[in-house]
Amino acid sequence: MPKYLLIMRGTDESNAAMMASIEEGIARTRLFIEEMMKAGVLLGAEGLDDPGQGAVVDFSGEAPVVTDGPYGETKELFGGFFLLDVASKQEAVEWAKRVPAAPGSKIEIRRVPGEDEVPQDSTVQR
Amino acid sequence: MGTADVEAVWRIESARIVAALTRFTGDFGLAEDAAQEAVAEALVSWPLASPANPAGWLMATARRRAIDAIRRRTALQDRYALLATDPAVDEEIDPDRIDDDVLALMFVSCHPVLSPEARVALTLRVVGGLSSEEIARAFLVPVPTVQARITRAKKTIAAAGVPFELPPAGERRERLGGVLSVLYVIFTEGSTATSGDRLLRPDVAYEAIRLTRTLAALQPDEPEVHGLLALCELTAARFPARTGPDGSPILLEDQDRRRWDFSATRRGLAALAKASTRGLGPYGLQAAIAATHASAPSVEATDWDRIVVLYEVLGRVAPSPVVELNRAVAVAMASGPAQALAIVDELIALDRLPGSHLVPTVRGELLARLGRRPEARAELELAARLCANQRERSVLLRKAAALG
Incomplete structure (x- = not known):
């Protein structure tokens, strides 16, 4: 069965809106997670810390270059994810519509290919 | 919104809708019919105009259809009067109650008054949200057969006066066992198609x-x-390695273990940890056996002694000839084929698994390992004649032919 990753993409504004009522946001997210568990579709969920606390490893040069902080100039920052085990993309979309996301944020839906779709050629590094 | 969108919402909502409506009307069959009517309407109207709240739309429509049905039943005037006060309003679903109602729905769908086939069909339909067509495809039976099973099941439940409630404490454990066995039957159909x-x-x-x-x-x-969940996850973890590109089965010893689904294994082990807090039951024990395989780098490096012990315990907790046969396979790996053959021969002497292809399959393998090739070949050919799965049958015939 295909899995889908629901990638939370917040902006500075949506993150600020979320932080303004963080307790309510956490309570609603907890309920939403419970709902997905009861539907038997939730495989994993994590929220990420402030991107300023992170680091970036850049492989443009010969040796990897490490810099602090968020990645590039991007306006929408990866803030967390839900990993779902659902029957169809439409079902992933339907769950995404129910995420208690802050106004202004977006959710990107990406399919995780099944093991049977990975090339079986023995020369492929696994 | 198209058909796939309607189906997606339905899969998420069906159990809650049928559960809430059954609670609301006290009539499981009527609730299921009303819910099906709502989906049928959604398939027609959503492509033309998408509702702002699809889940609420389905619930409200199903509720209206339930009220319509009750109105048609003149004998139920008193209940109609109660319902008719506010037919158009969406009832908020009480999250505490809906959980119990969905659970009650599972118990009703798996009720012992129903035939095993009906339990499976009803569970997939009302709890899983599958259509009759999908269920028919899953079990390789004609659609009208599934429809008839569901219709008959609803009549049986009504005739038996099965209440919509959680089973009383005294019956709970046994009834839960009934639900688990229905889920296991469904899983098995997917993991080893009959x-x-x-x-x-x-x-x-x-x-x-x-x-x-x-x-x-x-x-x-x-x-x-949790034991059953662990068993299912750990078994499914091996799916990617269990068939070749042409769909032919690959036996455990020949599987590329790097293809096992690592995250499914991890979920299975987590479920097993929850199951083992208070001693393992039959599903938990089978999961523990699957976990032993999951953590072994190869067949040779598998802790077969542990698997033998687990089968011994399983044989005491849930005695069955299939468990005995599996124990024989484990004994063959742990202590050699001669001891295993004694177990299999005892099963045959007592005629514990008549007509099963599994007994001659195992016996053939053991004889082959003992170098008794003509006997091994005869057993494998017998197994092939008894086996209903074409893929398994061709493997058996290939093995028999290889014995010369």
Whole structure:
């Protein structure tokens, strides 16, 4: 069965809106997670810390270059994810519509290919 | 919104809608009919105009259809009067109550008054949200057969006066066992198809896993629910390695273990940890056996002694000739084929598994390992004649032919 990753993409504004009522946001997210568990579709969920606390490893040069902080100039920052085990993309979309996301944020839906779709050629590094 | 969108919303909502409507009307069959009518309407009207709140739309429509049906039943005037006060308003679903209602729905769908086939069909339909067509595809039976099973099941439940409630404390454990066995039957159909030309039907197995996860979320204190979930996850973890590119089965010893689904294994082990807090039941023990395989780098490096012990315990907790046969296979790996053959011969002497292809399959393998080739060949040929799965049958015939 295909899995889908629901990638939370917040902006500075949506993150600020979320932080303004963080307790309510956490309570609603907890309920939403419970709902997905009861539907038997939730495989994993994590929220990420402030991107300023992170680091970036850049492989443009010969040796990897490490810099602090968020990645590039991007306006929408990866803030967390839900990993779902659902029957169809439409079902992933339907769950995404129910995420208690802050106004202004977006959710990107990406399919995780099944093991049977990975090339079986023995020369492929696994 | 198209058909696939309607189906997606329906899969998420069906159990809650049927459960809430059954609670609301006291009539499981009527609730299921009303819910089906709502989906049929959604399939027509959503492509023309998408509702702002699809889940609420389905619930409200199903509720209206339930009220219409009750109105048509003149005998139920008093209940109609009660319902008619506010037919258009969406009832907020009370989250505490809906959980119990979904659970009650599982118990009703798996009720012992129903035939095993009806339990499976009803569970997939009302709890899983599958259509009759999908269920028919899953079990390789004609659609009208599934429809008839469901119609008959609803009549049986009404005739038997099965109440819509959680079973009383005294019956709970046994009834839960009934639900688990229905989920296990569904899973098994997906993990080792009993007929047809495919060994695995992962979509069927997936439905069982999903329903078992639901049950685990609703009954978190029942070890065997986690045991079954662990068993399903750990078994499904091997799916990617169990068939070759042409769909032919690959036996455990020949599987490329790097293809096992690592995250499914991890989920299975986590479920097993929850199951083992208070001693393992039959599902938990089978999961523990699967976990032993999952953590072994190869067949040779598998802890077969542990597997033998687990089968011995399983044989005491849930005696069955299939368990004995599996124990024989484990004994062959741990201590050699001669001891295993004694176990199999005893099964045959007592005629414990008449007509099963599994006994001659195992006996043939053991004889081959003992170098008794003509006897081994005869056993494998017998197994092939008894086997209903075409993929398994051709493997057996190939093995028999290789014995010369």
